Amino acid sequence: MPFYHKLGKIPQKRHTQFKQPDGSLYHEELFSTIGFDSILSNAYHINPPAKIDSIEKVIVDASPVEWDAGLRPYHFKTKGLKFELDFITGRKPVLFNSDVIMSVCRPESQMDYFYRNATCDELIFVHEGEGMLESNFGFLDFRKGDYIVIPRSITFRLVHKTAPRLLVFESAGPIKTPKRYRNEFGQLLEHSPYCERDIRAPERLxxxxxxxxxxxxxxxxNKIYSVHYDFHPFDVIGYDGFYFPWIFNIDDFMPITGKIHMPPPIHQTFEAPGFVVCSFVSRLLDYHPLAVPVPYSHSNVDSDEVLYYADGNFFSRKGIDYASISLHPGGLTHGPHPGTTEAALGKLETVETAVMMDTFKPLKLTNFARELNDENYYLSWKD
Ligand SMILES: [Fe+2]
Structure with missing residues (x-):
C-alpha cells in the first residue's frame, strides 16, 4: 500500500535490540518486495519465524484443469453454486492464464488451519456475507461489497459470520491502485474515484x-504444502511499513460520469501486471440530449474481457443473471443485445454493481467453467 501503517509495539530504530519481558530478544522479520527495492514492513515475533517443526509429505496439486472449448463469447451461471468446503479448499477456478486465476467460492465450513499464498497476491470480492480477516498483520472485519487485498506471503485465516459468496483473483504480480490515480509520492489524487480515507487497514493486532x-x-x-510450527503463527507484537492487508468497499467507489458515454478505464479500481479490475456501480447516465447511454459495440483488440454481475439491472445484456460471469475474448466484437440500445434511450441512471477484469493475455477456461456454461450464449445476438 502506498501509505505507512503501524500496529503494536516496535523499537525506535530498525535492527536494534528489542527485548521481551523475560529479557530475551524479539525476533525481527523483514517483509521486502522486488529484491529490497520496493515496499516493505518490519514485524517483531515472540518466536523465531524460520523455526519449522515439520512439513507433511502429502502435497496437494491445486493447478486449474483446462477445458479447451474454443473461441466464442461465454456466459457462466454461478447463482446456484453450492456451499462447499472452506475459504481455500472451496475455491473453484473458472478462468486463468499465467497472470491471474479467477475463482468463485461459497465456503461452508471454517478454516481449521492458517494459509499463506507464496506465489500470488489475493484480491477477494465479497459478493455476499460478512466475517473477519485474521492475519499476522492484524484483524479486519469484512462485509458485502468489500475488496480484500492480501499481499503474498501474509499468513491469514478467513472466518465467516454469515454465508459468503466470493469472487477470488490470485495475481502473479502485485495488486496496486492504478498509477494514474497517484502522485509521485504515491498519494491518491483529486481525480481518483477513491482515496486513502476509503481504505481500511488492520486496526487490531x-x-x-x-x-x-x-x-x-x-x-x-499451485502446490499446497502443510507446514507445521510449534507456536501460534500470530505471535507478532508489532510491525510497521507499507506492506499489510487492506480492504476497499465497492460502494465507496465514486463513479466518473460524462456528457457522452465514458470508456471502461473510468471504472478502473486496481491494476496488476497483465490485468486490471474495474468496478461498475450505480450512477447517473450520460446527459447529452442525444446520448446513447449503453456501450457501443467494441473490439477489445488485445484483451479478454470478463464481467461478474453482482447486483442490479444489466439492461444491455439478455439472459444475464445474478452472479453470472460473461467472457468476451479478443478477436470477437461484442456489444449490446438487439433492442437494448433503443430501450435505453432517455434513461437517466443505472442501478448496478459489477466487477470487471480485463486481461492482456488470453484466458483459458477450466473444467468447472464447463459445468457452469450457458451453451447458446454466443448465439444470443441473433434477432
Ligand atoms: Fe466490453
Whole structure:
C-alpha cells in the first residue's frame, strides 16, 4: 500500500535490540518486495519465524484443469453454486492464464488451519456475507461489497459470520491502485474515484504466545504444502511499513460520469501486471440530449474481457443473471443485445454493481467453467 501503517509495539530504530519481558530478544522479520527495492514492513515475533517443526509429505496439486472449448463469447451461471468446503479448499477456478486465476467460492465450513499464498497476491470480492480477516498483520472485519487485498506471503485465516459468496483473483504480480490515480509520492489524487480515507487497514493486532501444533498451508506454484510450527503463527507484537492487508468497499467507489458515454478505464479500481479490475456501480447516465447511454459495440483488440454481475439491472445484456460471469475474448466484437440500445434511450441512471477484469493475455477456461456454461450464449445476438 502506498501509505505507512503501524500496529503494536516496535523499537525506535530498525535492527536494534528489542527485548521481551523475560529479557530475551524479539525476533525481527523483514517483509521486502522486488529484491529490497520496493515496499516493505518490519514485524517483531515472540518466536523465531524460520523455526519449522515439520512439513507433511502429502502435497496437494491445486493447478486449474483446462477445458479447451474454443473461441466464442461465454456466459457462466454461478447463482446456484453450492456451499462447499472452506475459504481455500472451496475455491473453484473458472478462468486463468499465467497472470491471474479467477475463482468463485461459497465456503461452508471454517478454516481449521492458517494459509499463506507464496506465489500470488489475493484480491477477494465479497459478493455476499460478512466475517473477519485474521492475519499476522492484524484483524479486519469484512462485509458485502468489500475488496480484500492480501499481499503474498501474509499468513491469514478467513472466518465467516454469515454465508459468503466470493469472487477470488490470485495475481502473479502485485495488486496496486492504478498509477494514474497517484502522485509521485504515491498519494491518491483529486481525480481518483477513491482515496486513502476509503481504505481500511488492520486496526487490531492479535498476539498469541500459545504453543502447540499449528498448520500453515503454503501455496507455492499451485502446490499446497502443510507446514507445521510449534507456536501460534500470530505471535507478532508489532510491525510497521507499507506492506499489510487492506480492504476497499465497492460502494465507496465514486463513479466518473460524462456528457457522452465514458470508456471502461473510468471504472478502473486496481491494476496488476497483465490485468486490471474495474468496478461498475450505480450512477447517473450520460446527459447529452442525444446520448446513447449503453456501450457501443467494441473490439477489445488485445484483451479478454470478463464481467461478474453482482447486483442490479444489466439492461444491455439478455439472459444475464445474478452472479453470472460473461467472457468476451479478443478477436470477437461484442456489444449490446438487439433492442437494448433503443430501450435505453432517455434513461437517466443505472442501478448496478459489477466487477470487471480485463486481461492482456488470453484466458483459458477450466473444467468447472464447463459445468457452469450457458451453451447458446454466443448465439444470443441473433434477432
Ligand atoms: Fe466490453
Amino acid at each position: 492479535f498476539t498469541s504466545s500459545d504453543k502447540g501444533d499449528f498448520i500453515v498451508k503454503v501455496k507455492k506454484e
